[in-house]
Amino acid sequence: MTDAPTIEDAPARRADAAGWAPFIPPYTPPWPALPSLVRAMLRGDGDLLSLLPREAYHMKIGPLGYSRRSIVVVNEPSMVRHVLADPEGIFPKSDLMVHALEPLIGDSIFVSSGATWRRQRKVIDPALSMMRVNRAFPAMEAGCADAESEYDRHAEHGTPFSLDLAMSHLTADIICRTVFTTTLHSKTAHDVFDAFTEFERRVAQVEIRRLIWDKAWTRAPQKAPVLEACATIRARIGELLDTHLDAGASFDDIAQQVIEARDDVGAKAFTREELIDQLGVLFLAGHETSASALTWVFAILATQPALVARLRAEVEEVTGGGPIEFHHIKRLTLTRNIFRETLRLYPPITFLPRVANEATALNGYRLKKGALVMVAPWVLHRHRLYWKDPNRFDPDRFLPEREQEITSGAYIPFGIGPRICAGAAFATIEATLLIARLFRRFDWTLDAPERIRPAARLTTRPVEQVMCRVRPA
Numbered sequence: 126m127t128d129a130p131t132i133e134d135a136p137a138r139r140a141d142a143a144g145w146a147p148f149i150p151p152y153t154p155p156w157p158a159l160p161s162l163v164r165a166m167l168r169g170d171g172d173l174l175s176l177l178p179r180e181a182y183h184m185k186i187g188p189l190g191y192s193r194r195s196i197v198v199v200n201e202p203s204m205v206r207h208v209l210a211d212p213e214g215i216f217p218k219s220d221l222m223v224h225a226l227e228p229l230i231g232d233s234i235f236v237s238s239g240a241t242w243r244r245q246r247k248v249i250d251p252a253l254s255m256m257r258v259n260r261a262f263p264a265m266e267a268g269c270a271d272a273e274s275e276y277d278r279h280a281e282h283g284t285p286f287s288l289d290l291a292m293s294h295l296t297a298d299i300i301c302r303t304v305f306t307t308t309l310h311s312k313t314a315h316d317v318f319d320a321f322t323e324f325e326r327r328v329a330q331v332e333i334r335r336l337i338w339d340k341a342w343t344r345a346p347q348k349a350p351v352l353e354a355c356a357t358i359r360a361r362i363g364e365l366l367d368t369h370l371d372a373g374a375s376f377d378d379i380a381q382q383v384i385e386a387r388d389d390v391g392a393k394a395f396t397r398e399e400l401i402d403q404l405g406v407l408f409l410a411g412h413e414t415s416a417s418a419l420t421w422v423f424a425i426l427a428t429q430p431a432l433v434a435r436l437r438a439e440v441e442e443v444t445g446g447g448p449i450e451f452h453h454i455k456r457l458t459l460t461r462n463i464f465r466e467t468l469r470l471y472p473p474i475t476f477l478p479r480v481a482n483e484a485t486a487l488n489g490y491r492l493k494k495g496a497l498v499m500v501a502p503w504v505l506h507r508h509r510l511y512w513k514d515p516n517r518f519d520p521d522r523f524l525p526e527r528e529q530e531i532t533s534g535a536y537i538p539f540g541i542g543p544r545i546c547a548g549a550a551f552a553t554i555e556a557t558l559l560i561a562r563l564f565r566r567f568d569w570t571l572d573a574p575e576r577i578r579p580a581a582r583l584t585t586r587p588v589e590q591v592m593c594r595v596r597p598a
């Protein structure tokens with residue numbers, strides 16, 4: 126680990142042959158703890174990013190502002206690994222997150238712990254294996270082709286459209302195709318999407334007031350519209366599931382694999398309710414995160430034509446001008462590095478909150494029972510000790526020749542340890558395909574790039590909708 130302070134305002138790297146140089150995309154510069162708290166309260170938009178004090182980006186472990194239950198940010202990579210691997214079962218997922226997601230996904234893989242989680246993970250892993258993703262690739266291509274037709278219509282009329290919404294539609298459509306062999310155009314899938322949008326907008330995962338005043342494990346009732354949205358999503362996913370159960374084994378998709386999977390030979394299958402829980406996770410985790418990441422990739426690239434020129438040159442070289450096929454994906458190095466660098470600066474899952482379910486210590490730092498233990502990819506990925514030029518967008522930092530610049534364990538957009546994202550391969554292949562295809566085909570521009578500001582909601586999103594336009598490239 127490098128202990129030397131890094132130089133945030135180091136001179137920018139020089140422009141490359143295509144005339145592109147790394148730059149600093151939008152973020153809210155952090156303030157000291159008290160002004161940060163006042164700013165977050167005054168804004169009242171529940172954005173936890175603006176609550177993060179400047180000190181959080183320098184320390185290895187320490188308190189996050191003021192809170193009755195104690196909130197501790199953990200940044201040092203070996204401590205991060207320990208908390209997330211949780212060998213003694215002391216740090217389950219935080220009560221706030223579990224309570225918020227429970228009505229939607231029950232005690233499913235994203236929030237469960239111990240033996241329940243182990244059984245679920247054994248079943249979900251094969252359903253999202255590389256082999257399965259390879260089989261899902263044509264469905265990803267079909268989703269992309271549909272989106273291209275829609276963007277063609279926007280291009281023809283020059284109409285602006287919401288980038289955030291377009292990316293949510295696209296990734297939800299791909300999840301519907303790969304998990305359920307249906308499209309977002311079907312009424313059932315569309316109902317799930319609409320109800321999910323309502324859930325995302327209203328769920329009280331973290332209210333700053335509650336973070337400060339509530340004791341650990343205080344349950345706040347969810348609002349009626351949130352519960353209604355959850356009931357709708359579960360009912361519609363149940364319908365999609367029943368289509369599969371009624372048809373026997375005739376589907377070749379991820380839902381079918383989860384239905385048939387057993388954690389051990391002769392073991393019991395998931396019940397119908399458990400299946401709805403797990404498929405709900407795949408819908409939630411599988412589209413919202415990718416939509417967040419792609420919104421940032423597209424917003425960044427739309428302002429960087431010289432980088433897009435490099436990207437297009439790579440796509441032409443790798444594919445020889447033909448269609449982008451599965452075997453091309455791993456050779457699209459720059460495209461993938463743009464995705465990776467975007468995940469560094471705008472990790473979709475901004476925080477990985479855990480709760481200390483007993484008093485304990487981390488490398489001598491004492492944690493009281495009920496403390497909220499925050500591993501924060503957002504903070505870790507911009508930490509002054511672990512990154513050179515932390516706020517600068519520079520996809521080439523992931524090139525093999527610069528690998529030594531990256532501190533092991535300081536880059537965790539998919540988490541780390543046994544709970545690492547089960548869909549990381551799916552997400553990376555999907556994103557690489559979509560970025561390569563949609564930038565090869567269209568020029569993207571933004572209506573008001575200067576207004577973009579990130580906020581932490583269910584995932585990391587722009588505060589306001591980003592309006593964009595496309596033209597044929």
Ligand code: HEM
Pocket residue numbers: 209234235236246249253406407410411412414415418468472473474477478537538539540541543544545546547548549551552
């Ligand atoms: C860019 C896209 C994605 C990002 C950044 C992402 C990130 C993450 C992270 C950080 C976790 C760990 C959470 C924690 O430890 O608290 C996680 C878990 C998970 N993700 Fe993803 N994810 C993405 C896409 C996907 C996709 C496409 C799927 C499925 C199709 C998926 C399925 C899951 C599942 C099932 C878990 C729970 C794993 C467990 O607890 O054992 N994710 N994801």
